[in-house]
Structure formats: structure tokens, C-alpha cells
Amino acid sequence: MTDRSSWYCGAVSSPNRPLRVDAARNREHLLAAAEAEFAERGLSVSVADIALRAGIAKGTVFRHFASKEDLIASIVSGHLTALTGCAERLADAADPGDALWEFLSFAADQRHRHNIDFLWAVSEGDARVTELRDRLFSGIERLVVRAHQVEAIRSDVTASDVYLLMCAPVHAVENLPNPSPDLWKRYLGIIFDGLRPEGANPLSEPAPTVF
Amino acid sequence: MTDRSSWYCGAVSSPNRPLRVDAARNREHLLAAAEAEFAERGLSVSVADIALRAGIAKGTVFRHFASKEDLIASIVSGHLTALTGCAERLADAADPGDALWEFLSFAADQRHRHNIDFLWAVSEGDARVTELRDRLFSGIERLVVRAHQVEAIRSDVTASDVYLLMCAPVHAVENLPNPSPDLWKRYLGIIFDGLRPEGANPLSEPAPTVF
Amino acid sequence: MTDRSSWYCGAVSSPNRPLRVDAARNREHLLAAAEAEFAERGLSVSVADIALRAGIAKGTVFRHFASKEDLIASIVSGHLTALTGCAERLADAADPGDALWEFLSFAADQRHRHNIDFLWAVSEGDARVTELRDRLFSGIERLVVRAHQVEAIRSDVTASDVYLLMCAPVHAVENLPNPSPDLWKRYLGIIFDGLRPEGANPLSEPAPTVF
């Protein structure tokens, strides 16, 4: 899996005009500080605390992001971009079953290491996030189509199902106060077993249409 | 499955002394309004909005509950009580596999209909909630032990796993803006298939200790 | 000095109509509880806490006293009544100098034991308090006149001065966190020495008119 340490770079979370190098650096500090604060203390951290951690003035935050919501959407966009990139890179992997597994591992690991599930809900109305989400879903669709071709997953499971179950391992783990770092793999294992053809029982409900 | 429409009644979320009928009615309105507001708009709804919805004055909320946190803990306690009761009622069911399935169905249905997962975290310090959570876990342990006896679930799965995965079907469904009411059954089906012995692959991580 | 333990009885703090015995008892409990709460925790104690301590319901407080201010004025009236009674009893004492000393001792002791100086300010507008204050002042005037006759106090000192300095020993002591119970006597001694003819220096300001 490629280096994810600088996933903020790229077209999504950048403003329209190119920034001066110091402004760009401030922006990076700010995003990193915001994510860390959110992860440690939840949605209710104040913009002042984020600015303090980033080493910039409170007012400057609003020079980079129109609002706190916009800042959150930028963080989410960064993660979404990385996740979409992962799905797209795996689109032509040799083994479609392994590719799907690897994608779900990437997704869970990312969600688990950057504890930002709660940010997701806030940014649901954001246009960038919506667009990225659609791109992500397309990527998942390709992974699922190929996985079906080799019967790596049961035939009644769709891309929507994978999309919806993507975060389930992390959610399970987050019910624990101090989960061991890789515990999510246990629940991904269980859920992935549920997605496999072997031992599959019929599902009473039809698959939903996600978007 | 018994009627769950009036699970607030009972010892847990009731005050020590019997209330006057009008006070009791207000209390019920309040709990229902709070739950509805939380479900629709999240943890950040104000006590004022809850009171408005309940048709009572803001100050009255604090006559019934010492704080917003206490109100939340009371809501959570109510649900936990019902869930624990369900687990305990199923402890001696004829078919342990069906019992576990039924318990997880009850849990998912309850969680889905009362969209208050995020309240859980807030009440973690509450004594009532802690005690009920332990009782719930004991109930799950008995269900899991019996399920193991008849090999209804794979041998490497523990009560902790069931506890942690309990809400996964609901979480999956909640990523959708307007999920159909029973969609959670689809994801419970998939996850339950992952818990069954058939087609189980070894898990890379050991089971955690929940408490 | 006479028994001061039941100074609440009497015309001043009684309502117009005679009370039933239980109501009268409640009223006494209430006044005692209020005074104790005020003394221990200041003006900001709530009516609820007072009622709790008195063992009656909150609403009943308002059956006895029109408002919290009225309750305070009743407490102050009780003390004022006792103090006025003391002054009047001492009006014809054998030694006018001793009488004045004894009056000031009574005043200081009362103020110190019932820590209610701050209640005074609240009840300044109360009619009963105003009337009692006038009666008290008359009593002081008689004590001072007689003290002048025997030259127990310096000639340029008036009843107004005595009235205004009455609480000074207690105020001095109250700057200490844990004053010994009789420390006020030390400061009454010093101030009384200042009131004596011996070693008196001229005063730069004329005596005020109190009322």
C-alpha cells in the first residue's frame, strides 16, 4: 500500500488559486492539527484550539476555510481522495478477491487510525464530498464486479453492500475503550467470511440502491 | 418478541418515588421528545429544543433529570434494560442458534428504530448504564455459550465479538439517507453468516476482552 | 442578660392573625433554618434549601413569607427586636457607662453568633425593619444621654456615633477566617477606649444625623 502520510496534497482540498508556499504550509499544519484535535477530543473542539495547535491565529483559519464545516469537509475529502485512489489502483489487480480484501483493509485501517467517523456526518451536504463519494462508489463497483467474476464473493452481494459494510469493522472496534491497533482485522475477517459464497444463506431483504 | 412500545416503564428510568400523574406524563413526553430530537439532529440538540418538542418549559427538564447527561443516560438505560431483558428471556430458548439470531434481531431493530448510537458514548460514565451493560454482557455470554454447544456459531467467536458486532447491521444501514425499515436484516444476515462455522477462515487477531 | 433563645416570638415577626400551633411551629422552624443556612452559606442560598432544612415544602415557605426578601426582613426584625429590647431594659440601669458597654456587648455578640450582617442591607426598605431601627435608635439615645451625664463617654460623641460603631467589633473579627468566639471583645475594648473622655483628641468631622 502506498504512502498515505501526505494524502492532503492534490486537487481536492486545494483552493482554486495556487498558494504561496508559507500559506500552503499553514494550510497543511492546519489540516493536520484539526484532524488530530478532532480525533482526540471529538467534534466539539473549538476553532481556537485547532488554531493554537497549528500555531496560527484563529482568524487565519477562516482565511483558509470558509467555516468550521468547510474545514471538516476538507479533512473528509482528503481521506475520501485517498480511499478512492486506493480503489482505483486496485481496479486491475491480479486477484480480484485479494483486491477487495485489500481495499477493505485500507478503508478500515484509515478509518481506525484517523478517528474521524463522526466528521463524516457533518460533511454530508458538501459538494466535493458528494462527488468524491460517487467516485469512490464507482471504484467499489469495479472491485465488486471483478470479485463476482471469480466468485470471490457471494452472488447476492452488491457494491452497495460493500460500501455500507466498509466501516463495520472499525465501528465494532470503536465500542472498546482501548482497542489493540489491529483488532479491526478480526472483524473484517468475520464480515468478509459473511461475504464469501461458502455457507451463504439467502438474505431476506433485497440490496439497496445507495445513490 | 414482546411489545417494546412502552419499555420506559419499570424501575430503571423511573425516579425513586411515584410521580403525580401529570408529572409522569410530562416525564414520558420528555423522554420521547428527547429521543426523537437526538435521533433527528444529533447530540447537539439543546435542552430548550427538547423541552419545546415535549411541550414543557426548559426548567422542567431539570426537575426530571439532573443534567442533559443524566437525561441521555436515562434514555440509554431504557434501551439497555429492554435489551438485557430480551437476552435474559432468550437464555433458555429451545434453539440456541435461533435465540442468538433473535437477540441480534431485537438489538438491531431497537437500535434502528431509536437512532441513538451516539448517545452511548456520552453515558459511559453513568453508573446505571455501566451496571446494565455488564448485565447485558452476561446475558450475551449465556447465549453464546449455548450457541457454541450446538455449534450454531464458529468456535473462535466469543461473547465479546457478538457484543461488539451487535450494532454493525444498524451502522451499515445508517450510511443510507432513507433506508427501508428492515434493511438491517440484510446485513445481519451477512454478518451472521460470518459468525457461522460453515466456511469460516482463521482470524488473524485474538478476541478482545470487553470488560 | 436575659435569655435570647426565643427572640423570634413577639409581635414583630408574627402575622396579623394568630396561627394554628402547627403553622406557628413551621414558621419557627423555617426562620431558624433560614438563619442557619444564610449564616453558613450566604445570601445566595435557595429557598429550596431553606425549606429542606426546615423540613417543609418549598411552596409552604411562601405561605409564611411573601417573598425571600420578606423572610430575610423577618429574620432581621427578630434580631432588631431583641436588640431594641436589650437597649430598653438597660435604660434605667444603675451605671450608665456599664449599661452602654453591656448594650454594645449584646449587639456584638448577637451579630457575631448569628452571622447575618449581609442580610441587613437587603431589608433596608422593609417597613417593619425601619420602624424597629428607629426604636432601637431611641433606645441608644437614652443610653448615650445617661452616659454623658456621668461622663462615661467623651462629650463630642453622639447616639449616631454609637449606632454606627455598634457593629465595628464584629466587622473587624469577620475579616478572620476562624476567629475565636470572644475576639470581638478585644475590638470592642479598643473602640470603647476611643469613646471615653480620657485622651480624646478633637474630631475633624461633625457627627452625622442618622435618620
Next chain:
Amino acid sequence: MTDRSSWYCGAVSSPNRPLRVDAARNREHLLAAAEAEFAERGLSVSVADIALRAGIAKGTVFRHFASKEDLIASIVSGHLTALTGCAERLADAADPGDALWEFLSFAADQRHRHNIDFLWAVSEGDARVTELRDRLFSGIERLVVRAHQVEAIRSDVTASDVYLLMCAPVHAVENLPNPSPDLWKRYLGIIFDGLRPEGANPLSEPAPTVF
């Protein structure tokens, strides 16, 4: 006696960093408005009223002072600083008796013009106030030692006595609704006569230890 009209300037009640001129002006307005409101209406004035009087928004109060208590402590600190400075300036005055008289005059005048005795109690836990109080007491000790050397005050009177009696003239005057501006001098005269050796009677209680 030096000009006391701008005693707020200086290290004590100033923040660590220099303020922008507009912020400094607001801070001064705020302190003045707070003191005036407290003096006129007591401890229970709301922060909103103080802000209104200062012509700033309520939230701005909390930019300058962490809490209402901190604001009060800052006011008290300002007065204490001025008072301590006065005591220290008088430490080497030519006539120790005059020096003590002048100190007590300064104290009474300050207390009388800024009617904030009741703020004192609130700030008792404040570190700045505690330290200043100790410095003030040391200053008083020096004044008293020197006064004893020239027998300007009676031998059985201590620095603690002077400290405790410091505000007595003002307290006396404050029992009057509209005292003339210099009336406190009358009561300082009486009390100071009580502190002199001439005509002193033995005191029944030993001097307390203030700190």
C-alpha cells in the same frame, strides 16, 4: 498622598502581553464599569450589566477576564496594590505615628470611594490577592513596629489589630444612606484614639494571629 485616580495601571491587574490600544481602553472601561456596578448594586450584578455599562459586548468581558471571579479579583488586586504601595512608601516616614495615621486614612478613603468591601471575600482564594494581602500585612507590621518605638500606639496593640480595624471607619459610615464624603475621618479619629496609649484599658482577649 499621591494621586490614586489611575491605580489600575501597573503590573498587577495588567495581562502579561501588552494590549492593543483599543483593547487596553476597553479593559479600563470594563474595570471601571464593573467597580461602579458592584459598588452601586452589590455582588449580584450580572456580567451582562457590567458589559452594558462598559459599552462592550458580554462576550468581550471573558476575553479580558477568565471569569466573573477573576474580574473581581482583578479589581481587588488593583486596590490592594495601591494600598500596599502606600504602606511601603510610608515605611520610612519621619513620624511613625503620623505614618500610621496616614496609612489608615489612605485605606479608609480608598475603601470609601470604591465601595467594594464585599468583593474581598470572593477573591480570598485568588493567588494574586493572597500574595498582595501578605505583602500588605508586612507593610503594616513595619508601620506598627515603628509606631511602637515612639509610643504612638498602645503597647498591647499588634499589626493584626491594625489590619483588622483598618476598614472599621468605612464600615461605620456605610451604615448611613448618604454619608458626607469625609465622615470616615470622624470614626478613624475615634478608633485611633482607642489605639493610643493615653487612657488605654486592658484588653480581655489576646491579639489574634492573622495569617
Next chain:
DNA sequence: TATGAATGAGCGTTCATTCAT
């Protein structure tokens, strides 16, 4: 008459956001 549930204005405090410096 006594109760205590209900009220609602008011409290101290926080914080996203704006804008003069």
C-alpha cells in the same frame, strides 16, 4: 392548608465568525 411540579427570566460562559488594525 400543604405540596411539589411547572414556569421562564436570568445566570455565567463558550464559540464560530467578522473585521479593524
Next chain:
DNA sequence: CATGAATGAACGCTCATTCAT
């Protein structure tokens, strides 16, 4: 541009007072 002072609406919560029971 960056700053941080100012804003003001909103928050959770308290409490004297009222009034239905």
C-alpha cells in the same frame, strides 16, 4: 495577509415564584 479583539446568539443550568392538585 495575518492577527486577535469584538461580537452576540446560544448553551446548560438555577431559582424565586405560581398554582393545580
